[in-house]
Amino acid sequence: MEFFQHILLGFETAVSLQNLAYCFLGVLVGTAIGVLPGLGPTATIAMLLPITYGLQPEAALIMLAGIYYGSQYGGSTTAILVNLPGEVSSVVTCLDGYQMARKGRAGTALAVAALGSFFAGTVATVLIAAFAPLLTSFAFEFGPTEYFSLMLLGLIGAVVLAHGSLVKAIAMVLLGLLLGLIGTDVNSGVQRFTFGLADLTDGIDVVGVAMGAFAFTEIIRNLEKREAREILINKVRGLMLTRSEVREAAPAVLRGTALGSILGVLPGGGSLLGAFASYAVEKKLSKTPERFGTGEIKGVAGPESANNAGAQTSFIPMLTLGIPATAVMALMMGAMMIHNIQPGPGVMTSNPALFWGLIASMWIGNAMLVVLNLPLIGLWIKLLSVPYKVLYPAILIFCVIGSFSINNSVFDIYVAAFFGLVGYVFSKLKCEPAPLLLGFVIGPLLEENFRRAMLLSRGDGTVFFTEPLSAIMLAMAAGLVLLLALPTIRKEREQVFVEEE
Template sequence: MDILSNLAIGFGTAVTLQNLLYCLIGCLVGTLIGVLPGIGPVATIAMLLPLTFKLPPEAALIMLAGIYYGAAYGGSTTAILVNLPGEASSVVTTLDGYQMAKKGRAGAALSISALGSFFAGTVGTLLIVLFAKPLTEMAQKFGPSEYCALMALGLVAAVVLASGSVVKAIAMVFLGLLIGLVGTDVNTGAQRFTFNIPELSDGIDFAPIAMGLFGIAEIIANLEKRSTREVEKTVITSLWPTREEVRQAWPAVLRGTGIGSLLGVLPGGGPTLSAFSSYTLEKKISKTPQIFGKGAVAGVAAPESANNAASQTSFIPMLTLGIPSNAVMALMVGAMIIQGIQPGPEVMTKKPELFWGMIASMWIGNLMLVIINLPLIGIWVKLLTVPYRFLYPSILLFCCIGAYSLQNSTFHVMTVAIFGVIGYVFLKLGCEGAPFLLGLVLGPQMEEYFRRAMLLSRGDATVFVTRPLSAGLLAVTVILLVLMALPSLRKKREEAFQEEG
């Protein structure tokens, strides 16, 4: 009965006219940036963070969440129709989705993708409802040592599951931790690494870093690429899949939903890893693996279900524990802090309307996305004909206005520009921005909990291993570090992110 009463609170919040409007805006913007290659939800949410200052917390977070899971839907449309993945998680959909389109089955591929995503999103949201309360109750038993150990686990897991070089991922986490040290020490009041610059006394603001690292850096990277894309016209005769296509799709949807639901919860997992992993699994268990890459229905159904399930379940650790599982969730934590809300287990008890309202809005948003995506296919494909040179000046202007409006300070605009250049250098060096952002968000909190634990234990460091929960979390962290050093695991980890051709 508790679940039903909580959902009643959630739907009461989510179905207000204002929140429905912001949910629709989030879904539309998410679909748009999913369709357009080279922007992505991380950059978009980073750029929109300043707008959330003036919004109520519920409306702001519902809109940002809609952008995140909406991008998973939008990316599949152009991946199937014109072989252009708008999102990294939609790369694998191009392999079979575009081949289905070339065979005249574009409508069926789009329907399978949209309905599979809707099913996976519904299941993912249901899992949040089922696990949110038990996890929150468990988290309320955490002391400073447990929180410190949990954040250490989150950072190590982000390194294990990040794509690319392990060494680079570790370096990015440590760089994020170092940047997080800038500002005033909360215990002593001493200023650290501020170089007598008054604007740095409160630390480097999270929003300008995110906007520069993801928004500006992506623009610079896209501008250096010569755009040679040509949008082919795909005729869609029917949106309904055949009975045989449905028979091939539903087991893949179930398996993709399961994989995505699990990997979405893990730090660093997220939609991209889920999509590639589910595609690899389908190909390995198929009796006819040779049809993959030539228009296999399962090659569309599985990754699309997986990436959407992962988008939903990645909210579980963020909402219940205050631990972001990927870069977007780190931005969501930043949005909560901007709104004066301390992320963690107390959100459910102190802000039940916000907590359950966000969850209820995910069901509404997933339904909106099915309605938005299928009838408006023609409009989304038309957007691809807009030259990128017309898009980037408006994005740059929006970033600068947003950064300036934070505190009416040009310092934030300069911060965006500096981190834009730094982000571009990261891209050139093959370094991911996500581990950096997780280090930046979790670092100051981990330091605070570490020092609090040491103060309570009077400097006795054994408090981290004498408390069972803390010791268990640290044991898992050590196991992950050991596994990361194994060559066989490193090889499998690299293969998981490779595009299969």
């Protein structure tokens, strides 16, 4: 009974005129960003964070969440029609989606992607509503010792389960942790790594780091690329699925939803891990694996369902434990901190309208996306034809205005520009910026809980191993590191990185 009261509270919050408008705006912008290759939700949310200063917390988070899961829908449109992943998790969709479009089945591919994503998003939202309160109740048993171990497990998990070089990922996390230490120490009042600059007394704002490392860097990277887009405009027809197509795609949608929902909760999982895993599973289970890569409908249905389910279940650790599973979730935590809301188990009790309103808005947002995507295919095709040389100056101006508006300070523009250049150098070195952002956001919380634990234990470091929950989580972290030593796992990790590139 209490569960239904919470859901009712959520819908009362989500269906207010203001929140409905921002939900619609979020999913519309998210779809457009997903359609446009080279931006993605992380860069977009980083750009829009300054706007949330003037919004109610519920409206801000509903809009940002809509951008995230909306981009999963939009990414499939570009993958199918142009053979370019509009969003990273849509890389796999290119393999069969574009081949379906070349065979005149673009409408079928777009329809199965939209409907599979809607089903997966709806199921994932139910899972959030069902399991989030249980995890929140469990999290209230945590003290500073357990929180430190949990955050350490989250960071290691994000590194191990992500793609690319392990050494580079660890280096980026450590750099993020160091950047998080800049500013005034809360306990002693001593300034750390400020180099005598008054602007660094309060530390670096997460908006500047995110906007530079993602938005500015993406602009520079995409200006290097040649525009070569073959858009299959005249072949978008047949947006209604036949019964045989539904029967063929349904099992893949169910498996993709289940797989994406589970992997989305893991640190570093999100939508990308689920999409790749779903494609591998469908190809493994298929009686005709040779058809994959030539226009197999299961190669679109499974990954598209998995990436949307994973995008939404990645909210679970952020809302309940205060641990961001992905870079986008780290930005969502930043948005909550902007409004003086401490992410973690206290959110559900101190801000129930925010917690349940966000969950209810996901149901509404997914319904909006189905209504938006298929009828507006023509609009998205026209958007794809807009030259990058027109888009990027406008995006850059918007970024500069957003950076300045954080504290009405030119210094924040310099910070964003600096991290834009640094991020570009990192991209050339094949270093992903997501671990850096995770380390930057979690770093201060990690330090705070470590120091609290040491104060309570009077300097006894063994407390992290004598407390049962803390010891279990540290053992899990060690197990993840050992898991990566397996040759098969290491090979798969490198293969995912190569395919995404």
